[in-house]
Amino acid sequence: xxxxIFWFLVFCTGLCMGSFLNVCVSRLPQGLSIVRPGSRxxxxxxxxxxxxxxxxxxxxxxRGRCRACGRSISVRYPxxxxxxxxxxxxxxxxxxxxxxxxxxxxxxxxxxxxxxxxLDHRIIPDMISLPGxxxxxxxSFLLPELSWLDSLLGILVGGGLLYAVALGYYxxxxxxxxxxxxxxxxxxxxxxxxxKGVFFTIFVASLIGTITGIVMILTAGKNLKxxxxxxxxxxxxxxxxLFFGQSLIQWYFFGPRPW
Numbered sequence: 474x475x476x477x478i479f480w481f482l483v484f485c486t487g488l489c490m491g492s493f494l495n496v497c498v499s500r501l502p503q504g505l506s507i508v509r510p511g512s513r514x515x516x517x518x519x520x521x522x523x524x525x526x527x528x529x530x531x532x533x534x535x536r537g538r539c540r541a542c543g544r545s546i547s548v549r550y551p552x553x554x555x556x557x558x559x560x561x562x563x564x565x566x567x568x569x570x571x572x573x574x575x576x577x578x579x580x581x582x583x584x585x586x587x588x589x590x591x592l593d594h595r596i597i598p599d600m601i602s603l604p605g606x607x608x609x610x611x612x613s614f615l616l617p618e619l620s621w622l623d624s625l626l627g628i629l630v631g632g633g634l635l636y637a638v639a640l641g642y643y644x645x646x647x648x649x650x651x652x653x654x655x656x657x658x659x660x661x662x663x664x665x666x667x668x669k670g671v672f673f674t675i676f677v678a679s680l681i682g683t684i685t686g687i688v689m690i691l692t693a694g695k696n697l698k699x700x701x702x703x704x705x706x707x708x709x710x711x712x713x714x715l716f717f718g719q720s721l722i723q724w725y726f727f728g729p730r731p732w
Contacts, residue, residue: 479570480562487561488528490582491554498553498589501598517542528554553589557582567716576612577715580605580665584708587658591704597654602661609664619667627663631671635659655703662711670714673722677710678703 493507499515500507512521519541525531532551539546560581568574583601591597606628613624635656663671686701 480565483561483565483570484558485528487558487578488554490561490578491557491585492526492528492550494557494582494586494589495550495553497586498593501586501600502590502594502596514539514541514544515546516544528558549589553585556585560585563716573616573618576616577665580609581712581715584711588705588708591654591702595702597658597704599654599657602654602657605661606657606664609661612665619665623667623669624664626668627666627671628660629663630668631663632656632660634671634675655707658704658707662707666711666714666718669722670711670718673714673718674707674710677713678706681709682706 496512497507510520512526513519514521517539519539522540525535525540529551532546532548535546537546537548538544561578564574564578564581568577583605587597587601610621610624610628613619613621639653639656659671659674662674666674682701682703685706689701
């Protein structure tokens with residue numbers, strides 16, 4: 474019974490964090506405070522009462538509408554809350570109820586916010602990635618599987634690799650093909666997961682990004698008139714590394730071969 478209560482509390486903590494992420498995604502690109510004022514309807518700006526601000530449950534009870542104006546509230550709000558709740562449980566299962574789980578959960582929360590902001594506005598806020606680089610390096614002194622040297626190399630390799638790619642594309646094509654936000658994001662990821670994680674993240678992000686791009690081209694054809702942001706793919710690649718990276722690397726280099 475106590476175990477069930479523990480996992481329920483972990484899930485609820487994740488839900489609440491997801492609610493906070495929705496605020497960050499909405500306000501950070503506008504340069505607004507994420508603390509004040511309190512939550513408001515995105516349409517009529519009416520303050521949302523505490524009983525209408527319970528993660529997921531309030532959205533379901535109100536049928537996805539504002540109590541004051543009746544306007545629809547995006548289903549993305551409860552999806553983000555649920556995603557954060559599920560990730561809180563999965564990280565605790567993967568790393569145990571210990572400090573590394575908390576650190577990696579906060580990293581994943583930052584990646585959720587970054588991905589949604591990048592999808593909405595094609596930007597990756599420096600106010601997340603730059604402090605994240607410092608936080609990742611400091612976290613290396615608390616994470617048993619990551620040394621400070623691995624973290625430092627991760628920052629240099631992560632930022633340096635994408636900077637080299639961006640510079641090469643600019644020299645070849647005469648225009649920017651990758652924003653500085655992606656470079657700083659990968660440097661932040663390198664701080665948390667080290668240089669090995671950087672290479673893994675780039676590989677997975679490029680693979681998924683390529684597949685997604687092909688599908689979008691085949692689906693939209695000539696109607697595809699916008700660039701696909703790379704931040705969400707980098708974020709996804711890093712999350713895959715957190716859960717499966719070590720075992721996949723071990724299998725690839727040291728697993729059995731059919732020949």
